Amino acid sequence: MVPDLGALVPFALVVLVAVYFHTVTGFGVAMVIMGLASSAGIVSVATLASVVSIVTLMNGVALRGNLHHVPWKIVGVMAVAVLPASVVGVLLLDYLSSEAADVIQVLLGLIIVHGGVSLAWRPTPLSTVSGQGSFAYYGFLGGLIGGMFGIPGPPLIYHLYRQPMSLAQIRSALIFLNAFIAGARTLFVMVQGQLHTPEIVLSALCLPLVVVATLAGKRFPPPCSAATMRRIAFVLLVVMGLTLIAPVLMKWLG
Structure with missing residues (x-):
């Protein structure tokens, strides 16, 4: 079922903010949309995950003119690990969707909180680039979470x-990997025949919003350092995650 106009307007605002943030940082579109839209109960988590994947794929246009910043050796290792994990994630969401909606909401909240805490936990870069095995590991985790919720961000953000x-390298790598995972997830969902009218309509409505927000992010980035952007992301993600978790915990405890 497609949301009515009263729900579409706030959803459109969420998409604009999320895509702008994603364009200037390399991450955030999935977590912001899933966090805010899930809290508002606009559509189901499964529908949102599909819409988020398509929106993230659209936002890949932010790489235009910036492909030379992508660290291809690192990205290639992570991309290979992402594919099988994305399939497993979609199948796991299918199972949980029919078994435990509250569990899905809590898991989603925990993943979003983890994404925020990860940014604050290790703000200082490593002295040397990590080994390929670690990139494959975090790529697999990102693919698994991306397959479930359309949110590959937290493990990828933390590691990169x-x-x-x-x-510029980190941002470009994240945008590419997010788009790659989103494309893999969307293709698998289409093959399964699970891309229905609500997902298609919402995604179509998001297209002009993605274009506007992406252009705004590229032409008018905020005057913030990388450290400041991490702090902003930390606060935003933790608040959103706790907002999802709290109602379910109160329901369980009540």
């Missing part, structure tokens, strides 16, 4: 922001 690379 620790690397001794420029902000």
Whole structure:
């Protein structure tokens, strides 16, 4: 079922903020949309995950003119690990969707909180670039979470922001990997025949919003350092995650 106009307007605002944030940092679109839209109960988590994947894929246009910043060796290792994990994640969400909606909401909240805490936990970059095995490991985790919720961010953000690379490299790597995972997830969902009218309509409505917010992010980035952006992301993600977890805990305890 497609949300009515009263729900679509706040959803559109959420998408604008999320895509702008994602464009200037390399992450955030999935977590912001899933966090705020899930809290508002606009549509189901499964529907949101599909919409988020398509929106993230659209936002890949932010890489235009910036592909030379992508650290391809690192990204290639993570991309290979992402594919099988994305499939497992989609299948796991299918199972949980029919078994425990509250569990899904708590898991989603925990993942979003973890994404925020990860940014604050290790703000200082490592002295040397990590080994390929670690990139494959975090790529697999990102693919698994991306397959479940359309949010590959937390493991990828945590690992890449620790690397001794420029902000442009980190941002470009994250945008590419997020788009890659989103594309893999969307393709698998389509093959399964699970891309229905609500997902298609919401995604179509998001298209012009993605274009506007992406252009705004590229032309008018905020005058913030990488450290400041991490702090902003930390607070935002932790608040959103706790907002999802608290109602379920109160329900269970009550």
